[in-house]
Amino acid sequence: MTGVLEVEAVSAGYGPVPVLRDVTFAVPAGTIAAVLGANGAGKTTLLRTLSGLLRPTGGRVRFDGADLRGVRVERLVRRGLAHVPEGRGVVAELTVEENLRLGGLWRGDRADARRAQDEVYELFPALARRRRHAGHQLSGGERQMLALGRALIARPRLLLLDEPSLGLAPKVTAQIMALLRRLCDERGLTVLLVEQNVRSALSVADQGVVMSLGRVVTAAPAARLRDDDQLRHAYLGF
Template identity: 50%
Template sequence: MLRVKNLTVDHGAIRALHGVSISIEKGQLAAVIGANGAGKTTLLRTLSGLNKATDGSATWGDLNVLHSKPESLVRHGISHVSEGKSVIPELTVSENLDLGALWRRNRKESAQSKNEVVELFPRLGERLSQRADSLSGGERQMLAIGRSMMSKPQLLLLDEPSLGLAPLVVEQIFQSIRDLTNSLGLTVILVEQNAIGALKIADIGIVLNLGSIAATGSAAALRDDPAVRAAYLGF
C-alpha cells in the first residue's frame, strides 16, 4: 500500500504541496482531481522520483519512495506515465514499448509483455514499425500506458491521460485503465482534470486545492457531495 504523510514540496520559492497525507490500499484506483496549479502533477512527480520533497514521507510497502531516483523506482514497480502522451516521437511504436522493458534484461519476458500490451491495445500491434509521431492522440496515450505496462508495474501513476482526446477516446482509455486495475491487481493514481470521468471509474477520490487536500473519500461519496460537485464537477 501507499502511505504518504505530511508531504511538502517546494518549487523554488513556491510551495506546491503543503502537508499532504494520502493512504491508498493495494488494488485501489484513486482519482486525484483539482484545478490547474492544485499540485496534482507535483504529487505524481514526487512519487516517481522526478521532484524532490522538502518534508514528509512516502512509502510503498517497505520502500521509501522519497529518496530514490525514477530509474530505481521503476525497478521497484512504480511506473509514471507523465503528462502529455509520454512517448518518444522519433522512435517506432515497437521501440517505445521495448524501452519500458530494457531494464529487465530478459528478452523472453519482455516479448511476453509486448504480446500482452498488443492484446490489450490491438491498434498498437498494427503499427509496431511506424514512428510514434504518426499515431493519433488516443493511440499515443495507449502507447504511453503500454510502455509503462512493459515495466511490470504494481503502482501506476497516470498524469492526465485524457488530455486533448476526443470524448469517445477518453471513455475507451478510462475503461482500459479500470480493466487493467482489476485484471492485474494494480494500484493506480489517476490525476485528472476530467473529474467526472475519473470519479466514475475510481474507487476513492482525492481533491487537491492550492497544494492541500480539500476533500477525500470514496469516489461515489465525492460524486454526491454538493460542495465537491459545485467546486470541481461543475454541476
Template identity: 60%
Template sequence: MSTAPVTAALEVRGLSTAYGPVTALEEVDVTAERGRITAVLGANGAGKSTLLRTISGLVPAGAGEVLVGGVDHTRSPAERIARAGVAHVPEGRGVITELTVEENLRLGALLGTARKRTDRSLDDVYTMFPPLAERRSRNCDTLSGGERQMLVIGRALLCGPDVLLLDEPSLGLAPRVVGQIFGLLRELVDAADISVLLVEQNARSALSIADVGVVLNLGRVVARDDAAVLAADDGLRHAYLGF
C-alpha cells in the same frame, strides 16, 4: 470493481513540496491501494502533477514520507523509485517519434526485465490496445493522440509496475477515446494486482472508474472519500471539481 484484499502499495504521509518560496504541496496524505484506482482531482495549480513528480523522485520533497511497498523512498533518486515498482506516465504522451510503436514498447520491457521478471508481454499490450498491434511497425509520429496515450500506458505496463502514476491521460482527447482508455484502465486494475494513482481534471470521468477520490486545493487535501460519495456531493463538485 475488484473484491481482492486491500493492501497499500503506496503511502504518502505529510508530504510537502516547494518551488523556491512557493509551496506546492502542504502536508498531503494519500494512500494508493492494490487493486484500486485512486483519483487525485482539483483545478489547475492545485498541486496534482507536483504530487506525482514528488512521488517519482523528479521533484525533491521538503518534508514527509513516500513509502513504496512499505519501504521509504522519500529521498531516493528517480531511477531507484522506478526500479522499486513505480511507473510514471507524465502529462504530454511522450514517445520517441523516430522509433516504431514496437521499439517504444520494448524500452518498457527492458526496464521491466532489469527490475524483475514480469508476466506481461508485448502480446498482452497488443490485446489490450488493438490499434497498437495494427501499427506496431509504424513510426510514432504517425499516431493519433489517443494512440500515443495507449502507447505510453502500454510501455509503462511492460515495466511490471506495482504502482502506476497517470498524469492527465484524457488531456486533449475526444470523449469517445477518453471513455475507451478509462474503461481499459478499469479492466486492467480489476484483472491485475496493481495500484493506479490517476491525476485528472476531467473529474466526472475519473470518478466514474475510480474507487477512491482525493481532492486537492492549493496544495492541500480538502476531501477524501469513496469515489461515488464525492461524485454525489453537489457542494464539493461545484466548489472544486467543475461539474
C-alpha cells in the same frame, strides 16, 4: 493509514516556492484513486514528487511499506512504480515497437521482455496493427495508448498517470478509463490518476483525493464525491 502507496504530510515545491503542503492520503492495492482539483492545485507536482523527479521538503512517502526518501528513479521503476506524465512522452521518430522496447530496456530476460510486449499488444490491438509506424504517424489516442503501454511493459504494481484524457475524443477517453478499471480488477494494478475530466475519473475510481492550493481538501470514496453537491460545485466544477 495503510495502502500500497502511503503519503504522509508531504510538502514540496520548486526552489523557494512551496506547492504541496502537508499532503496526506493512502491508496489500497488494486484500486484507483483520482486526484482532482483546479489548475494550480498541485496535482502534477504531487506525481512528480511521488515518482522521485522532485525531492519533497517534508513528510514521507511509502510504497509497499518501504520509505522512498532518497531512492533513485530507476530503482523505483525496478520496484514496480511507473509514471506516465502529461503530454504522452512518445518518441516521435521511433516506431511503436521501438518505443515499447524502451520500457523494457532494464529487463535482463529478453524472453520476458518480449512476453511483456505481447501483453501490451493484446491490451491495445490498435498498437499491434501499427507496430511498424513511427510515433508521429499515430493519432492522439494511439499515442496515449503507446505511452501507457510503455509503462505497462515493466509490469508495475503502482501506476501514476497524469491527464490521460487530455485532447482525446470522449470515446477514446472512455476506452482508456475502462482499461484502467480492468487492469485493477483483473491484475491487481494500483493507479493514482490525475484527471481534469472529473466525471470520467470518478466513474472508474474507488476514491477521490480533492486538492486545492497544494492541500488535500478531502479524500473520500468516489461515490460520496459524486453525490456531494456542495463539494463538487466548490472544487470540481460540476
